Amino acid sequence: MPESPHPATTHTRRTVLKSTAVAAAGATLVPAPAVAASSVPAAAPTTAGGVAEAMEITLSVNGRKHAVTVEPRVTLLDALRERLALTGTKKGCDRGECGACTVLVDGERIKSCLTLAVMRQGSAITTVEGLADGDRLHPVQEAFIRRDAFQCGGCTPGQIMSAVACIREGHTGSEEEIRQWMSGNICRCACYQNIVAAVADAAREVRG
Amino acid sequence: MTGLVGRPVARVDGRVKVTGAARYPADDPVPGALHGFLVTSEVAKGEVTDIDTSAALAHPGVVAVLTHRDMPRLTVPPFPYLKGFIPMQDTAIHHVGQPVAIVVANTVEQAHEAAALVAVRYRAERPRVVIDDAAGPPHLPPPFRNRPNEIKRGDAAAALARAEVRVEARCSSATRHHNPIEPHATTAQWDGDRLTLHETAQGVNLTKGTIAAVFALPVENVRVVAPYLGGGFGAKGPLWSHTIINAAAARVLRRPIRLVLSRAQMYTMAGHRSEFRQHIRLGATRAGKLTAILDTTTAQLSNTDEAIFNASESARLLYDCPNVHVRQEGVRLDVATSSYMRSPETTAHFGLETALDELSWALDMDPVELRRRNHTEFNQETGQRFGSKHLLKCYDMASQAFGWSQRKRKPGATKDGDEYVGWGMATEMHTFGAMPSNASVTVGVDGKVVLRTATQDIGTGTYTIISQIVADAMGVPLDVIQAHIGDTALPVAGLSAASATIASVSGPVDRAARAARDAVVGLAVADERSPLFGVPADEVETRHGHLIHSRNHQRRDSYRAVVSRAGEPVEATGSGPNLPGLSYGVVFVEVRVHARLGSVRVTRVVTAHDIGRVMNRRTARGQVIGGVTWGIGHALMEHTVYDRNSGRVVNPNLSTYLVPVCADAPPALEALFVDEPDPGSTALGARGFGETPITGVPAAIGNAIYHATGRRVRDLPITQDKLL
Numbered sequence: 001m002p003e004s005p006h007p008a009t010t011h012t013r014r015t016v017l018k019s020t021a022v023a024a025a026g027a028t029l030v031p032a033p034a035v036a037a038s039s040v041p042a043a044a045p046t047t048a049g050g051v052a053e054a055m056e057i058t059l060s061v062n063g064r065k066h067a068v069t070v071e072p073r074v075t076l077l078d079a080l081r082e083r084l085a086l087t088g089t090k091k092g093c094d095r096g097e098c099g100a101c102t103v104l105v106d107g108e109r110i111k112s113c114l115t116l117a118v119m120r121q122g123s124a125i126t127t128v129e130g131l132a133d134g135d136r137l138h139p140v141q142e143a144f145i146r147r148d149a150f151q152c153g154g155c156t157p158g159q160i161m162s163a164v165a166c167i168r169e170g171h172t173g174s175e176e177e178i179r180q181w182m183s184g185n186i187c188r189c190a191c192y193q194n195i196v197a198a199v200a201d202a203a204r205e206v207r208g
Numbered sequence: 209m210t211g212l213v214g215r216p217v218a219r220v221d222g223r224v225k226v227t228g229a230a231r232y233p234a235d236d237p238v239p240g241a242l243h244g245f246l247v248t249s250e251v252a253k254g255e256v257t258d259i260d261t262s263a264a265l266a267h268p269g270v271v272a273v274l275t276h277r278d279m280p281r282l283t284v285p286p287f288p289y290l291k292g293f294i295p296m297q298d299t300a301i302h303h304v305g306q307p308v309a310i311v312v313a314n315t316v317e318q319a320h321e322a323a324a325l326v327a328v329r330y331r332a333e334r335p336r337v338v339i340d341d342a343a344g345p346p347h348l349p350p351p352f353r354n355r356p357n358e359i360k361r362g363d364a365a366a367a368l369a370r371a372e373v374r375v376e377a378r379c380s381s382a383t384r385h386h387n388p389i390e391p392h393a394t395t396a397q398w399d400g401d402r403l404t405l406h407e408t409a410q411g412v413n414l415t416k417g418t419i420a421a422v423f424a425l426p427v428e429n430v431r432v433v434a435p436y437l438g439g440g441f442g443a444k445g446p447l448w449s450h451t452i453i454n455a456a457a458a459r460v461l462r463r464p465i466r467l468v469l470s471r472a473q474m475y476t477m478a479g480h481r482s483e484f485r486q487h488i489r490l491g492a493t494r495a496g497k498l499t500a501i502l503d504t505t506t507a508q509l510s511n512t513d514e515a516i517f518n519a520s521e522s523a524r525l526l527y528d529c530p531n532v533h534v535r536q537e538g539v540r541l542d543v544a545t546s547s548y549m550r551s552p553e554t555t556a557h558f559g560l561e562t563a564l565d566e567l568s569w570a571l572d573m574d575p576v577e578l579r580r581r582n583h584t585e586f587n588q589e590t591g592q593r594f595g596s597k598h599l600l601k602c603y604d605m606a607s608q609a610f611g612w613s614q615r616k617r618k619p620g621a622t623k624d625g626d627e628y629v630g631w632g633m634a635t636e637m638h639t640f641g642a643m644p645s646n647a648s649v650t651v652g653v654d655g656k657v658v659l660r661t662a663t664q665d666i667g668t669g670t671y672t673i674i675s676q677i678v679a680d681a682m683g684v685p686l687d688v689i690q691a692h693i694g695d696t697a698l699p700v701a702g703l704s705a706a707s708a709t710i711a712s713v714s715g716p717v718d719r720a721a722r723a724a725r726d727a728v729v730g731l732a733v734a735d736e737r738s739p740l741f742g743v744p745a746d747e748v749e750t751r752h753g754h755l756i757h758s759r760n761h762q763r764r765d766s767y768r769a770v771v772s773r774a775g776e777p778v779e780a781t782g783s784g785p786n787l788p789g790l791s792y793g794v795v796f797v798e799v800r801v802h803a804r805l806g807s808v809r810v811t812r813v814v815t816a817h818d819i820g821r822v823m824n825r826r827t828a829r830g831q832v833i834g835g836v837t838w839g840i841g842h843a844l845m846e847h848t849v850y851d852r853n854s855g856r857v858v859n860p861n862l863s864t865y866l867v868p869v870c871a872d873a874p875p876a877l878e879a880l881f882v883d884e885p886d887p888g889s890t891a892l893g894a895r896g897f898g899e900t901p902i903t904g905v906p907a908a909i910g911n912a913i914y915h916a917t918g919r920r921v922r923d924l925p926i927t928q929d930k931l932l
Contacts (some may be wrong), residue, residue, distance in 0.1 A: 188439050
């Protein structure tokens with residue numbers, strides 16, 4: 001099953017923290033506007049202002065483990081994009097309506113804007129960057145190119161991740177079934193007929 | 209010639225888009241960038257009386273909160289800044305969602321949280337936000353971009369009074385929002401007086417000039433970068449105020465700042481298709497010849513601008529009619545500024561094509577035959593004959609493929625289970641733009657070809673088509689070509705709106721590539737080390753990356769070898785003006801209307817289009833399937849709802865503003881093309897096309913619903929409740 005995320009065998013521990021000395025710099029440069037008086041590191045542990053303490057967690061993404069310090073309020077989507085620089089996963093609505101942020105968590109498709117990073121420790125997360133096997137594209141990726149199943153590409157990572165799961169779920173028995181089970185991912189360019197064709201193609205290849 | 213132009217070549221940007229490697233403006237890494245988030249007005253009319261930023265400033269990670277008190281004085285720039293004013297320059301509030309403060313913090317979460325902690329007090333007045341609540345009658349706004357809002361040809365009123373047959377229809381359409389999947393994003397990075405924007409811009413050069421005017425910068429001090437765009441549909445054509453405010457904040461704080469609009473903010477910050485009313489009257493002979501078209505429309509305008517985008521172009525241009533009176537009125541309301549939205553003429557075209565359908569029933573004439581009888585080979589306003597127009601062929605192709613001749617000449621005559629089945633059609637038309645553009649082509653010592661032009665790919669296939677053009681012009685394979693676009697550091701090109709991209713860049717790209725080819729051929733025939741030494745340049749053919757003597761194929765060289773021996777890259781440029789024009793087509797649809805529920809499904813669609821030469825049948829088909837589905841959204845689903853008391857948008861999200869999903873797209877769709885090169889085209893025989901295949905869809909659906917049920921609905925969207 002090519003869509004199955006592989007457990008990490010190599011650990012790359014890196015802390016992806018955005019700049020921490022920002023507040024102080026801003027304060028010295030800007031006299032007039034209202035500027036934060038105290039220097040507070042980006043995601044440093046704090047309980048000030050009712051914000052829960054940031055914590056170091058480990059996320060397993062595309063077979064690699066990443067140590068990342070996040071506040072509990074950080075979504076998995078923002079952890080991927082802003083902390084791990086995995087910008088293939090897109091933010092379209094940030095409220096679970098468009099599907100652009102779909103990723104696989106332990107093989108299931110979920111909307112990464114609707115789950116918190118801290119809730120996904122110990123899970124195997126797969127993003128669009130982790131789908132290909134080196135230079136060899138996943139059958140769903142191949143099918144999307146072959147069937148011209150995208151235009152702007154803004155929803156495409158989410159469509160592809162959703163399609164991988166849709167095929168594994170067995171919801172590709174007919175075009176009508178694909179249309180229904182791929183309706184959680186909006187394509188505003190509206191390549192829907194081509195998306196259905198791509199998913200059907202890939203399903204034949206993956207499921208045999 | 210490798211002959212790639214016209215072939216259904218797979219998208220060259222496919223791999224980066226399916227692997228997540230394509231970097232969109234919100235993905236570009238900008239070291240040290242802070243995160244901005246806007247605080248927006250909760251009232252529609254009045255003024256800000258106080259802003260308390262203390263709680264926001266106390267929030268961890270917050271760097272600054274800027275309000276009207278802190279913003280530098282800025283200049284309202286010219287088109288394409290449509291808003292008429294820059295927010296946060298004073299305390300006046302003109303619409304809900306107008307920015308009143310920007311919070312800048314280290315992380316996205318901090319900025320969002322702190323924005324909610326900014327306490328704003330207002331003096332609020334009761335707003336008027338929908339046409340029904342307008343204070344007075346509609347008025348005729350002054351010309352917008354030199355285009356008058358009232359156009360008369362002949363004497364339409366007198367011709368209508370004399371007409372043998374008359375049809376009158378009053379139509380309406382709700383406010384719509386573009387909703388590209390990628391929200392508007394801007395990252396401003398200053399280096400002294402130089403500004404770089406990573407910007408979701410459909411026209412990097414227009415944005416560059418406009419933002420330079422805001423800050424009174426020399427234009428060359430600004431760079432705008434947008435290599436990929438996650439959809440635009442017009443929303444990212446104009447410059448909007450969030451970009452200005454974010455850039456101003458970045459200048460004040462001397463730090464790069466990234467700002468991404470929330471989905472809800474996109475409903476008040478970046479344009480929309482206006483709420484719309486239409487009163488259309490047609491006069492005709494009993495033989496179905498149009499004698500009069502009177503088309504009076506009313507658009508919702510803001511209180512700070514008067515631009516009308518829902519233009520009645522088709523009433524003026526599409527059919528042969530000597531007496532036409534178009535009047536585009538507006539009412540000023542306390543709403544955000546409207547703008548262009550994919551096929552702006554769709555709104556008014558619905559009225560024309562609906563009224564024609566009604567006329568066809570009044571005459572007991574087939575609606576296709578009615579349109580044939582009013583076909584014209586002449587531009588109705590200039591009197592000039594079109595150099596190339598194959599609309600009649602479109603009617604033939606599509607009606608035959610659809611099986612139109614089997615249509616029952618009676619409404620409500622076909623039922624299949626619980627559903628009434630109906631067929632409808634409408635003509636499609638779009639006036640496309642074209643802008644002066646430039647391109648350069650460089651052949652490297654490694655034989656690689658780099659194409660540079662500051663156009664954009666908003667999903668329509670620009671990367672692919674301009675690469676096909678270079679491949680053909682030079683005789684090189686696609687895989688040695690790299691196209692760089694979406695950056696003002698590249699040769700100046702026009703914006704990607706008004707279906708203008710291919711019409712604008714094809715000629716310049718072709719000329720640059722041919723000039724590069726000629727330069728390399730010139731090097732080869734002058735080089736003693738080349739097998740082609742001494743061969744007349746016009747006897748050298750180029751294909752598959754090789755230069756070949758046309759009369760002796762054994763004598764051959766390669767781009768790579770020639771340029772490698774020369775020791776330095778060969779560069780050539782191309783430019784040229786381009787011509788705007790019209791594209792045509794027709795759409796036939798089958799709908800199924802549930803007898804008890806009133807739900808409508810569009811089950812089958814056939815289109816045929818005359819777009820000049822089809823550059824790439826895949827990407828062209830992509831525009832058709834996208835356009836048809838946009839037309840379904842326009843006809844049946846999409847509508848922005850305002851609360852008339854508060855002026856707020858009630859449904860600023862994708863769960864209550866419904867756009868078509870996969871299950872809504874017609875399962876059967878056939879996209880046909882005439883594919884005859886337009887001899888008048890400056891774009892290798894092609895015409896602008898992208899927006900054409902929406903224009904007729906809403907009317908075709910409405911006409912099909914009438915055919916299915918006998919009920920004529922003239923108010924869009926045709927939601928279920930209107931058919932119960």
